[in-house]
Structures are given as C-alpha cells and as structure tokens.
Amino acid sequence: MQNPTPPVATIIPTTHTIHGDTRTDNYRWLQDKTSADVIAYLDAENAYTKSVMEPTEALQKTLYDEMLGRIQETDLSVPYKYGDWLYYVRTEEGKQYPIYCRTKSTDATEEITLDVNALAEGEKFMSVGAYAISDDGNLLAYTTDNTGFREYTLRIKNLKTGELLPDVIEKVDGVSWAADNKTLFYTAEDETKRPHKIYRYAIGSPVIGGGGGTLIYEEPDALYRAFAYRSRDKQFLFVGSVSSTTTEFHYLERDNPAGELTMILPREENHEYYVEHREGLFYLRTNRDAPTFKLIATPVSAPEPLHWSEVLPYRPTVGLEDFDLFTGHLVTTEQADGLPQLRVLEFSTGDEHTVTFPEPTYTVSGDTNREYDTATFRFRYSSLVTPPSVFDYELSTRERTLLKETPVLAGWDRLMYVTERVFATAADGTKVPISLVRHKDTALNGSASGVLYGYGSYGISMPAVFRSSIFSLLDRGMVYAIAHIRGGGEYGKPWHDAAKLMVKINTFTDFITCADFLVEQGRVDREKLAIMGGSAGGLLMGAVVNMRPDVARACLSYVPFVDVINTMLDDTLPLTVGEYLEWGNPNDPAAYAYMMSYSPYDQLDAKPYPTMLIKTSLNDSQVMYWEPAKYVAKLRTLKTDSNPFLLHCNMDAGHGGASGRYDALHEAAFDYAFLITQLGGKP
Template identity: 45%
Template sequence: MTASLHAADLPAPPDAARQPHEVRAPHGAVRADDYYWLRDDKREAKPVIDYLQAENAYADAVMAPLQDLQGALYEEIVGRIRQDDSSVPYRERGWWYYSRFEAGKDYPVYARRRDGNGVDAAGLLAANDAGRFDGEQVLLDVNTLAEGKDYYNVGDYAVSQDNRLLAYAEDTNGRRQYTVRFRNLDTGEDYPETITGVSANLVWADDNRTLFYVENDPETLLTVRVKKHVLGTPVADDVLVYEEEDDSFYMGIDRTRDDRYIVIGVGSTVSDELRYAPADNPGTFTVLAARERDVEYSADHHGGRWVIRTNADGAANFKLVTAPTGATSRAQWTDWVGHRDDVFIEGFELFDGFTAIDERSDALERVRVLKADGSEQHVAADEPAYSMGLSVNAEPDTQWLRYSYTSLTTPATTYEVNVATGERRTLKQQPVIGYDASKYVTERIWSEARDGTRIPVSLVYRKGFEKNGQAALLQYAYGSYGSSMDPGFNLPVVSLLDRGMVYAIAHIRGGQEMGRRWYDDGKLFNKINTFTDFIDVTRDLVARGYAAKDRVAGYGGSAGGLLMGAVANMAPQDYRVILSQVPFVDVVTTMLDPTIPLTTNEYDEWGNPEQQDAYDYMLSYSPYDNLSAQAYPAMFVGTGLWDSQVQYWEPAKYVAKLRDLDTGDAPIVFRTNMDAGHGGKSGRFRRYRELSEMYAFLLAQLDVEH
C-alpha cells in the first residue's frame, strides 16, 4: 500500500502574521524580517505558543492518514532493540563500571561491581545478560530520577578518587543548563547542596571533597568560568579558578591519563590553550603553551611527559609532539609522530607500553598501534566502508587495547586486541533482534563534484537490489565543524532498506573525512562547496541508477539542516522530500546576535557578519534569506522549544516564510517538541516515535510500498 499527500488535499496550514521588522548590521546593511516576532527568549508569549501549537495541529492533520504506518515503523524499530541490554564494563580503580537498561524502561541504570575473584568484562556481560546483578551497586537509576518529568538527562557523572562520592549533572528541559547534585555511595545519602547553571563536565580533586565544574553564562550558555566547590560548604563561597574573557572559546576540564594533573582546556575553531595543576594540590594552574591563532593542540600526560596533538608548524593534518612535565611554551615541544599529507591524526590514547592513534586515510578511520620499540601496526578491517575508533580504555597498565568497529551493515562491536600477541577478542556486538547482516550490502563509491573533486559516498541496500534507476533513496550528510559522518550501523534505517530503499551518506566538504583540507574547503568563504557537493552526489547516484530522479530525499540536522535549506533553494527539482531536524537556517540574523549560543565563538566557522564581505557571503546562502517563489519539495521540519543550540524560532520563521513563497503543492510539516531541546525528547524509545513519524512522511512522499 502507498499513500501520497498533497497540500491541496489537506486543511489550510497556519498562516503566521507578518510584522515589519528590520535587522541592521554594524556596517549599515538592513534586511526585512517580517517573522522576527516569533522569537521569544522566555518561551511564554501567547501569540508565539499559539502559532507553534497551530503548526503541531496541522502536522497532526497531515499525518493522520499515516498513523498505522507510523505505528508499524515504531514497532519494527523498537522490536529490533534488546530492551534489557547493557554496556561493556570497564575497570577503574578497583571497580567495574557499566550501564544497563531494564525491559520496558526508557532510561539507563548506571552501576558498578567490585573487582576481584576472577571478575572480568566478559563474565559481567554474561551475568547482566542473564539478569544476575548480585554484588551490584547502583550509582544512578535514571528511571527513578526522571519520574514525573517530561524531559530528563544525566549529562555527566564523576566518582571521587576514593570511590566513595558521586557528583552528577542533570538537565530537566533539554536546554543543557545542568544542575549538579551529590550522593554518598557508601550510605546512599543525597547531600542537600546543588550547583545550578553549569555544563555537564565534572572533575574531583584528590582530597575527595573538592569538585571542579564549569559555569555557564546564563544568557549565551557559553562556558565562561571554572569554579571549585568543597562538599559541605555554601555554594555561594565557591572559589573562581579561571575565567575566560574571550567569548569565541569553549571550555572544558579533565584529569590527565596518569591522574597527576587536573587540566582546563579552552578552544576556539582555530586556537587552543591548556592549563594544568597537580590533582593532589590544585592551586595555581600553569599554561602549557600560550594560545596562538591558527595553532590548535590537545595534550595528555603519562610516563613523565606531555604528549600533544597539534597542527603547529604547518602540520595541517596534525602531528604528535612531546614536552617535559613542567613545560610552559611551544619552544619545549619535540616532534614525535610526524605530519603526513595523506593521514589525518584525530586522537590518541597513552598506555604504559604503547600508544594508540586514531587516524583516517581515504575517508576511512583506522587505529594505529605505536609500540615502545618504535614498531607499529594497524588494526585490520574487513569491509570497504566502515567506522573504527578507540573505545573506553580507562587504565593504562594493560596490553589489551579496546576499540569499536561498525559499518552500515555491521552493528556496533567492541573488540579488544592484545598488542603483544595479536590475540583479538569480541567483547560485545550490539544485539539487533531479527537482523541478518548477510541480507544487506554496503559499498563505497566516489562521485565527482562540479569542480572535479572526488567525494566519497557510503551506501547500503538490501541484497538483490538492482541499479535500474527506479528505487527510492535517502541521502544524509552534515558537512560542518570538521565533524566526520562515518558509516556506522543505523538500526532504524533497516526499515527503509527492507522496503527497497537505498541509504547513502555523502562525505561532503566541511567535514573532516579526508583530512583538514576537507574541512577548510567547506567553511567560511568556501561554504558553498558543502551544498554543491551534496547536490552533485545526488545527481551522480541518480545517473548511476541507484535511484529514480523523482524519488530522492535529503536529510540533515542542525548544521545539516542548514545544508538541507540551502539545497532546497538551489536545486529543489532534485529532491522529492527534504527532512530537516533542528535546522540552522537563519544564518545572518543569528550570527549578528552575540547573546545567542554558538554565535561569537563560531565566527571562524561561518564568518563574522559585522564584516561586510563575510556578511555578503553568508547572505548569499542563508536558507531563510534565499527562499523564493518556486515549487519546493515536500518538507518535514522538526525542532525543540528549549533547544539551546539552534533556537526554535529559526525553523519557525523559515516555515512561515516558506509557506508564503512556495508555489508547489507538496505538504510542509513543522513539528515542535514543546518539552525538548536540541537532541529531541529524552528516553531511548520516545525519540523513535518522532523518527517513525518522519519516516512515515518520507515513505508516503516517495511512494514506497509500506
């Protein structure tokens, strides 16, 4: 059965009022924004809430004929999930830590068990799978904490060095403004003090009483101050440790690999700076190397030295250097693992007898093991397109390296390999009920962009698929911030593959799949490449017979929603459907407003619109500003009222203006989660209801047999 919806067959959509408003730039440019009134920072203005609710009611009407399909998709997706699943335990300071889910419940239980008597990861996994939890200590039962709340998330938790105290950060509306709470793990007592308005990043000092945390600006939500709280003392007396004056920098705190130091890291798009202090006496923090524009670095300490990943001295794809324990400048850095034009170093992990390096080459991830004697080896992979990376390796005194592996056909798998003997053990593969990997095929192809650049594309489809130009295709991409969209197993997508669809990930410029140049060629004044790459991949896939020209859908979220808005303006005829979640579509207005999160600290990603040339370039592609009188594809646009990353009013304004200009008859659905933020609703199953609604819309518009 198929069902196709057209706007002409539906009730009239909401018609947002137009209220003249001008947005002025410092250099004198003026733009009209008739829907600026939809911005309400407090999320309580009645006209705004009424409009969002009217759009939700319209979405209900559009989706009403597809309720059975939506329900079937939800049951399929959830039916593949093992409900009483658990994570792979890892050992730290004499305890094995893991999380587990209970059947029928939305949230995890964070727990641990003591080491000893032959306890190991495999044995604990087997016990958890069998429902045997003897000896378990529950740290947090999030199901209990979330009771009565529309949204709940534990962003981070930290156990004190003596294993007795727990600090955790909770968010109750999705805005990523966390509250820190404390628990005594010996007695189960919850302490009365709370710390509000912080990020989800917590570190204990060695005295087991002092907690370091990062305070957010209440308006912009930027990480601005590091403070320390002594348990049992008034929060008002918390000591300011460090304050960042430059609002283009993010901030985070951590402990080094050897537990000797607490570090404060600040970073912008193009620069980093790290401070360190002894964990046993964290008084004065020393700068490892002063910030310099276009010099990025991250560092860890182990074996009596600093190991630093950096792009300094022209190492665009990054290199590793070392520095002595007391280092205070770049002059003390010594090259160790050199820069290569064909290998991008993403990260590293330090062990007593070796170093593991996360790297990528030819748009594929791999793990390189560098041994103390200077020899090296790569961890092997068996598929043409896959994703591999370092897993949780909590302790350095081991010969066993844990890593994760997945592909578009292989569920996420955790392995450990003995770097001395080569022995490999499978610790766990994500259980997917009823799934048979042999029934699906993944491949990697290269599409040529209009400027001659070869774009890697990862594909998956059900075995027996014929490239005859008749199939429906869902093409996904992101293409910003240097974030690589690697080909990992996507459990919900199986429902599309089983209906004959093809799923493709376009590794377009703006990500970092092909190294730092790939990122640089898709940001700032090269941003247009991100959009044209996506369009050119679509046209190539159609030309090769992977899809019918009139059965292609594009999908992206957040900055990927910017991508969707741009391609819908530039090439609406190439897409039957556009799926856009929490989309960043009002680029210029947002970037002109320093009170909004992700603005001033992203000038080096998008440009500073206070400068005329950057303003003009961003204006040339901003989806909201480039909407025009033309026939647009069917669209499903989603947002969260409490989103702190991309404010709800961006997609709200976009849809309101789109409704005025669209000359076509394809439906436009705008769904606002009134109790959710950037990541959607909380709970592992609720998000699949949202996804099932979007997939039902997709299948109906592409005339896919249900």
C-alpha cells in the same frame, strides 16, 4: 496524504539596516517564547502536521513495532574497570532510560549508582550529562537537564550510603575530581551558555545563588570555551581554552589541587594543541607546521618548541584526530583516505602497526579506557550492516576479542544487505565519498527510492554507523546513503577548511553533486529521492533546496540552522560569537555579503519546493525553535507548488529531540512514515 489548510503566521514587519542593506523580518515576533500567541502558533502547526499525517498512523504503528522488535529491550553494556569496580549500564524492558550500575566482580552483588528512570519521574525530559566517580569509588558527581535546554545541575551522591549530599550547583558544563576525593573542579556557563569559568569546589562548601567554590580560571574572550579534564595517569588536571582555530592549556599537579595554574604554551593564533601526560612528558597533538597534526613529546618543565621531540610526524594524507596514552603504548585515532583507523606504537620497541578492518565503509573509535596501566585497548566498531561491537585489543600481540555485538532481533540477517563506498566528482575535481547500504534484492536500475543524508560542518565526520531503524527503509526497497562532503572531517582538518567561511558553498555543491551522482549512476530515482540533515545539516538542506529545488522529491530537516544572518548578528545567543570562525562575522561587510548568498531564510524565493518536513524543539539551546518556525512561515507565502510543507515542534525537548528511548522510536516512526509515503516505498 490529505491536505488541510495550513496555519498562516501574522506578518509584523521589523526592519534593521546594516552595511547599507535594509532588512525586513516579517516574523521576528515568533522569537518571543513567553508569548501566548507564539505558543498558539506552534500548537497550530503541530495540529496541522498531525492532520496531514493522520492517514499514516497505521504505518507509523507498523514502523514502531518493527523498530522496537529489533531491539533487545533488557540489555547491558560491557563492564569497564575503574579502580576496584566494574561499571556498566543496563536497560530494562518498558523503561525509557538507562540504569548505571557497578559490581566488585562479575559475580558480586550489583550496586545501582544512578537510575535515570527514577530521576525522570514527573519530568517530560531527562538527560544525564556528567557522570564522574571519585578515585576511592565513594562519591558520584553527576549532572542532569530536565528541559532539553542543555542547562545542567550538579548533584553529589554518596555511593556508600545512597544519600544525596546537599551540594547543588546550577549551570554546570563539566566535572573532574581531584585526587583527594573531596575536591571537584567544575565548569560554569555564562548567559550565552559559553563555558567560561573553572571553579575548585570542596564538597560541603557553601552554595550561594546556585554556585560555589573558588574561581581558578576565567576565559574573557567570547571566541573561546573553557573546560577541564584529568590525565589518564591521574597526575595532572588540565584546563583548556579553545576556539575553533586556537588553543591554550594550563595544568595543576595532582598533589596540589589548591595550587596555582601553570601555563603550558600561550595561545598563538591558528595554533591548536591538545595535551596528555606520561612519565614526566607532556604529549602534544599539534598543528604547528602540520595542517593534519603531528604528535610530539616535551618535558613538563620545558614545554616550549625548542624542547620538542617528534613521536609521530606530520603526514599530509593522514589526519591525526586523537590519541590515548598508556604505560607501554600509544594508540592514535586517525583519518586516512576518508576512513577512520587506529595506529599503535609500543614505546619499549618503537614498533608501530595499524589496526585493519574488513568492510569498505565503517566507523571505529576508542571505547571506555579508564585504566592507565594496561596493555589492552577497548574499541567500538560498526558499519551500516554490522551492529555496534565492542572489542578488547591486545596492543602487543595484536589479538582482538569480541566482547559484545549489540543484538538485533526479529530475524534480522546482515547477509540480506549490501554496503559499499563510491565517489562523486565535484566540479573542481574533488572526489567526495558516499557510503551506501541497500537490501541485496534492490535493483540498481534507476527505479529505487532512496535517502541521502549530509552534514558537512565543524570538521565533524559523519560515520557510517549502524542504525537498526533504517532497515525499515531498506526492507521497503530504499537505498540509504551518507554524503561525506567537505566541511566535515573525513580527510582531517584540510577537509574542514575547504568548506567553511568564504568557501562554505563547497559544502552545498558537494551535496548536490552526490545527489546527482546517485541518480546518474542508476542507484536511485530522482522522483523517489529524499534528502535529510539536522542542525548545520539543516542549513545544508535549506541552502540546497534554494539552489536546486529539483534535487529531490522530499526533504526532512531536523532543528535546522536556517536564519543564518539574524542569528549571527545576535551575540547574546548561545554559540554565536564562537561560531564567527566557522561561518564568518556578518558585522564585516564581505562576510555579510557571502553569508547572505546562502542563508536559507534570506534566499527563499517564489518557486516550487520539494515536499518538506521540518522538525524542531521548543527548548533547543543550539538552534532556537524560531529559526525553523520563521522559515516555514515565510516559505508558505512564497512556494508556488502544492506539496505538503510541515513543521513539527516538540514542546518538551531540546536539540536532540525526545530523551526517552521509546519516545525517540515514535519520532523515528513518524519521520519514516513521511518518507515512505512521499517516496512510494514498498509495503
């Protein structure tokens, strides 16, 4: 790569004192999104990155063509039944966005319910949030975001006539229909984007100032987020309020959408429960006396613990993650030995079994299961070498039917690749799983290049999911690996609790352990290793390169949460207050000191750093663009090496990057060109 002169950000010191510590932020001015100087700086960074990457443009085109060549551009999803209709989504060659459709049967005339390509005309970004059909199939409530800021607008479409109704409501987070087919319940956001109010809205009611309807629930505590959903049997609307450690639920009966909410169980600190309904019983997934959760049933009229009956007991080594209720069966999604599994219980017999899967590392989850009266469960399965596959599973006979495996074109052959699961041992003896995939001809003699991906926050598991794009790396002799580090959810809630708040350091040291393990075991060459993560995984990247700048040759960081202290001190920002329970509240001196010890922006130092590509988006509502922008500006003044250090800001997108599928492929080709060039991948 050539190395033109990078931009230099103006230094304008801003000071702030907290807990006796005077903090100086030289780049706070970059937080003014309306400033022409800020936009000019971001444009200059983009121009610099483009200039540095210019020699890779031919490689980028090759990679784009490879990735596109594996995709069946004109395709459709497996239809699912809801009411009298079969619903599905299809794509057309050359079009960026999906088309939502339905038909009365497999050979009937198709109806297009929502063409996202039409919605996107004239827009630089388009994303559909809610997509909710009324029970009679006549009305569609949907929400769209055309900036990337995840600020959604609700519209109602008459599916019988195709017309849009005049009802338009702004800043809607979620939507549920009442059984009368004319009443909606929607969730509204506050100024920090926290969902905090639930409204009942009759179609055709006045909309004033972007809102409308009757307020039925408000959550005043900034630690909590409100939401609503219907039970699968359509008997209840549930209104939930959740923090990351505590929950509370209310309900409305389907026959009384205008009624008053009834509480199920009042919130109790550190008690999490989640509710569904079947035949007069509430089923609760609860962590009361059950750190990995258990499942109980209780009468609707008497939900207190005194009346609980155990359905699935607490199992210390199995995390109960979710559950689905049907007329005759219960299906649970669980984490066991760091892998997902499905468990089935037949109510009439009490028989239980676990659905097994053949590969050493994989991901599985329930697909669309809208019908309550069914003995078939639809699930989605994939692995690092198995494309996304949709199965129907007969819950009584245990027969599974493959409905569709996503096609992978261009002569792709799964037999050319090898996937495995290995374990690195942390300093405290904890075994940390790593999922890997490589071309079968890639030698494990310490000479291979590789990419190690990590996240490790919020109790979110990083699934070993199929990505057709990574084969452009594997075919060039690279190893792709996922570190399932603490802070995630691979072993249930205890795995999360082991690396948050005042033990967050475990996330970072686990990742370093995994990187060292891959090198020590001869699976990759340290000088050809890149690390990669996004959002909270970008925090991981920033902390790791501060702690061990020699851990890898290159780092690719997406929308990284790197300005931890400044962001968590600003309670006007989206997410901040609710995330005190994940990171800590820096207004507390002990939490401040601990968070300071790893905050990437605050811990930057004068030393060599890996080659880095930092990516962000101007309209990101989850991690504001200025965090990576300030991080890059500060590190440029400190790093003692000559390695390229690049910032790219998408000026028309949000947290997830480009919304169009072809645009997203171009972004992936850019990123992979960076990795291949830095790591010396094969042509």
